[in-house]
Amino acid sequence: MNMKVHVPNWILSRSREQCCSLWRVLILMVISCYISSCAPQTKVGTPVFREEPQGQVVAPPDQTAILLTSADTAMQSGQLDKAEMHLERALRLSPRDAQIWHGMARVRFEQSNYAQAVQFCLKSNSLAGKNEAIIRQNWLLMEKAYLKTGDTEKAIWARQKASEK
Template sequence: MPSYPGGAAPVVDRSVYRNAQPQPLPPQSTVEVTPLQQPTPIVPEQQIARVPPPPAPAPAPVQPEPPPPAVQPAPPPAEPTPAPEPEGNKAVVALLDNAAEAVSTGNLDQAASALERALRIEPRNASIWHDLGQIRLHQRKFTQAESMAEKSNGLAGGNNALKARNWRLIAVARRAAGDTAGADAAEAQAVILER
């Protein structure tokens, strides 16, 4: 059995062929749809019999309402209890701490894993999506970084500061991927949001 450096066998992506020719589009349909001229009524109008509506039923006799039950005084209000913290909150905080620790030691894969787990608990947390986008950017996964920032923008609501940071992340990812015009457009969006 051959041995490979790093213990992993090389992977060759054969899903896209370099010399592949574009396939022709299927021929257009030859079916033509023409609108109807005037619909013909199923039953001619002169044959429809006009029937007067039935007479209204006689009103029901009025029954006297029973007297309302005696009203008990409301108990004094209890001391307000603090709302319980969401179950996932402590877990998310712990996962975010794990991610920060992993970043500080340079373990971006572990940081990404912790953030992905946090997103399984709080999938609508725009800040976690932004953080994961930052990790993907440092991993040189530019398309994923841009996608994470766009997802964060979709969830950020009125948080323009976060949206501006997302647009800056998108700009860096696009510039690194060679899309200068797209990067400039993303920078412009960030500037608009920072006003």
């Protein structure tokens, strides 16, 4: 029995290479539909919640401690730019570390940038939690910064806050 298959004219007008290309595209589409159907299904409109990591991501303490030590050494030798560089690297690793922010405040104070020194002290205090030693150091540094700018009222206030700690 001889059976004829009807082939549309638009297919007959194509070259053999074009037909092969069309078949390849068709096969790839079928495969991609099959693969996508294997993916886990979620209902449309249903929000997908991902659990947030608990707490902060903390850098290895050794690396942060090394950077803090390097910054202190650089400050003691008067290399404020180098100290600032070490502290900025430490902040990228541990942005919520009150000690690093206090170090940045000290650098800004030594650079005569008293307003930013105060801001960094306040940031450090906001992250210090119950670390009274760092909070006290911040208030004392703020007192010095206020005195340098001639704001004696705020300097007295900062001194009082330091004595509370």
